[in-house]
């Protein structure tokens with residue numbers, strides 16, 4: 001869409017008051033809203049308002065797309081870009097919501113470029129490639145898939161520090177940030193990327209040694225997954241991350257241009 005048309009449409013939406021029932025959803029279902037300062041809250045409502053309306057929403061099986069579902073997912077997604085001046089996550093055009101975890105296949109096109117979707121050997125590979133999914137991100141097509149039962153709300157109990165929306169939109173942000181991760185030097189004088197790689201290396205070593213760490217073992221999968229798992233923890237358990245992984249916390253603080261410990265207990 002033409003930029004000016006989109007901007008005009010956004011201005012129109014932003015002129016509407018934030019619906020009262022959305023406000024109630026936010027207060028009841030999203031714990032990050034409990035103590036957020038008024039100024040940041042005002043910015044957050046704007047991002048939610050635009051994201052809910054600009055995105056096409058679809059639900060699978062017997063799930064209905066309700067305003068509550070849209071507002072909760074939009075709230076977590078846009079939390080990640082609250083520190084950014086003019087980022088509205090417009091690259092994401094569709095959000096597909098599954099009610100519960102679903103069986104899916106891992107990438108059908110292998111790293112070797114071969115399409116593994118057909119062929120007699122497909123059956124033999126089945127066990128290897130079938131996996132339970134909680135979410136997926138397809139940046140190229142502008143689609144994010146979310147499992148609703150795994151989204152933390154007052155009704156959904158999920159493992160502490162996890163949040164599938166923050167994780168999947170972490171992938172979106174990772175893509176947006178590539179090339180312009182913070183350039184500031186860290187306290188130890190390293191570049192942001194160098195320090196981040198060091199933290200990732202620590203995570204891999206901990207996973208290899210079977211040592212418990214703050215983040216789920218899945219974080220050792222790749223630097224990008226490490227970023228996404230750490231993103232979940234940063235916004236869900238900022239105090240815990242600050243005390244247990246202060247370097248990683250400060251790196252993410254630079255990245256998100258904000259510090260949730262200021263308003264989250």
Ligand SMILES: [Zn+2]
Pocket residue numbers: 167171225228
């Ligand atoms: Zn991931």
